[in-house]
Amino acid sequence: MSDMLLFKDIDEPGLNTLSVYEARGGYASLRKALATTPEQVLEQLEASGLRGRGGAGFQMGKKVSFLPKGQMSKYLVCNADESEPGTFKDRELMQKNPHVLIEGIAIAAYAAGADRSFIYIRGEYVLQADVLDAALVEAREAGYIGDRVLDSEHSLSLVIHRGAGAYICGEETGLLDSLEGKRGNPRLKPPFPANQGLYQGPTLINNVETLSTVPTIIAMGGEQYAKIGVESSTGTKLVSISGHIQRPGNYEIELGIPSREIIYGLAGGPPEGSEIKCWFPGGSSSPVLLPDDLDVPYDFDSMAKAGSMLGSGAIIVVDDSTPIVDLALKVAKFYRHESCGKCTPCREGTNWTVKMLERIDSGEATPMDLDIMASVQDHIIGNCLCVLGDAMAMPIGSMIAKFRAEFEQHIEMARAREEATLVGAAVGVGAATAGSTH
């Protein structure tokens, strides 16, 4: 087990205050970064191999390097709209160590040449936003945020923006529209935010965990950081585990350890007497995996190879007492509710998937409906501005593929139940009619 990087003594009382954070060496990385050039900071980020922790897993250093050079207004936006079902790692980080995020933002903004930054935090996170507000006041007073940061030539403003409850605002362009004060509808890409983002200016968008890792990278050096984890998935990752599990919560793991070690070793496995039926490795948007996949290493590429994705690092464990149709319906209903309605395949596809799953439950479906439902998923994927629809289509498609026999059995049983009720009713009506004619 490697050292804790993000969760080291996370529950130390007062860590949310500047004095304790500084006593632990906080903001030393910012000083170190400001003593070098932005290009040198960028080199460290690229050398670290750090991949985005929000879901897509894109190389952070590359993302920074995509921003155009030269004098212009550039923006940095921290995506703290953590809404992916099963994910709650950023919540714990922001609540307990807000300054590491602010320091990370300051360093990343310096590397990217951004002079305005924003934290878009979901409106439900009231406690965490209050903690950040208080931390920002302290950081401003100490000169870490504001005009001429620590007497350098670099200036940075930071605004904490509270959202109002919409999953789609976790999608980067939906977030930008929402931050501009509109409905959170995703935009057509390209242009990518690096070129035309917030207020049409070049914008760097990163997840809370990604930015919170930046001070560590600067402190230890990019190459040193890259030695943690495995090739192409460097570093540690915060994993949120929930569902049918003995010790739900957040864990910091070195990328590349076997998934079994996380689910059974750290989190204690499913409750006594039950077995894992399936598990989501990266939030509800990731295709489900089976108990056979428990030995797949937990890193970006291995998960992709196993047919799923690491996503936001949220493992949801489902035990064998749960009917797969119920699970699919929960997933589909969520995406139907959260679809912004802009693109037809997603708006209609999520709605019809829910309806088809409800038909299965009410005994109106035939096994052919499974093929139709699978084809609906195929028609959503890749056909919308953003991947919200895909995020339903992938897990639903994987459930149909992996649990087809159970779906068919559910269909048969529901039909038989419905027929029995209909026959029962018909007999009752028949008897009543027969009685009345006499």
Add this chain to the structure above:
Amino acid sequence: MTTVPRLPGSTRASGWDEPADLTKDPALIPDPATTDVPAELRKQIEDAMALYPERHSAAIPALHAAQELHGWCSPEAIEQVACVMQVTPAYLDSVASFYDMLEKQPVGRHSVYVCTNISCSLRGADALLATLQEATEGDGDFNLRSFECLGACDLAPMASVDGVYVGPLELSDVPQLLDDTRAGRPVLPEKQLATKLVADPNANSQEFPRHAPEDGKR
């Protein structure tokens, strides 16, 4: 005006089936000379606008502030925000109707959001919601609703009571949850998120005390 019938089972945003009244002229940007805006609200909105390079960015904070004052995004609340921000009420309506936390209908003053997403429902959130529904039936003080993932699956099943996260909740917690909320006390202090230590046993190198519960005002 006739209302378009709503398809059963649809969970689309409220208000989508309300037709526009074509007999009325579109509402213009309210005239500051004739629109009365409470000074406190005006200040909150102006402060919010000052934070951003573009004033429209303040739409959500401004609507939050107006909702705090009026209880919901009423036409009057929207009118006041529109007046200070100098935008049309329709623009703000489009924003308010998009987000789950902005209310387009009058609601009870205490919000109880019960997470019914996957992880919480695997651990009994649906029964929790049903129990809460039964216990608050006919009580206009509560805005009880099911909510999509609130990002606290480690507390499953959980709820956000006036913005304070509590969990894991047992059905037997429901009476105290409601009593605390009614009385304005901190809700279920020992079950608040703020008191929880991280689950990872390797994270803390020593024993740390649990954080004290928050004060009662939130």
